[in-house]
Amino acid sequence: MSLEQMQRYLQEYYERPIALRQQGTTSVKCPYCEEMHEYDVKDTGHVVSVCEDRGMGIVIGDRHFVPGYGLTIIEYIVENGVNVLILDDD
Numbered sequence: 001m002s003l004e005q006m007q008r009y010l011q012e013y014y015e016r017p018i019a020l021r022q023q024g025t026t027s028v029k030c031p032y033c034e035e036m037h038e039y040d041v042k043d044t045g046h047v048v049s050v051c052e053d054r055g056m057g058i059v060i061g062d063r064h065f066v067p068g069y070g071l072t073i074i075e076y077i078v079e080n081g082v083n084v085l086i087l088d089d090d
Helices: 003-014
Strands: 018-022 027-029 036-038 045-047 058-060 063-065 071-079 082-086
Touching: 003 018, 003 071, 003 082, 018 027
Parallel strands: 018 071
Antiparallel strands: 027 036, 045 071, 058 063, 071 082
């Protein structure tokens, strides 16, 4: 599964904006503007979006999200050519 497919699946599953980030890096592709943004390597889970709210938004399921809502960063690693999510156990 590609990262884009994984992101779409997770957004539909969790019903909120998701950004995937390779563990140990700081860049994520924003689900709102689709540009790369930098977050501290310790920032995972729900974070404030660094996008300016320019009226943009995304629809997930039957809900509309704007950058002010924020996003959830989920990390992954690549093992034997496969993207593996690192999920909290809570």
